[in-house]
Amino acid sequence: MAAHLHDIEGNPLNAEQIAMFEMFERERWSDDRVLAHLRARAAAARGAQAAE
DSSP states (O other), X not given: OHHHHHHHTTOOOOHXXXXXXXXXXXXXXXXXXXXXXXXXXXXXXXXXXXXX
């Protein structure tokens, strides 16, 4: 799992992120759906940072 790579790089996933990726696997989301979801989250996070 990619979480191990984050640990190695000193950037471990938090509990919310781990739960999200477990949900992707459990619900068998397609790669395209996962990428769209992650892109939307990133865009929302950028928007929240810009508003600060």
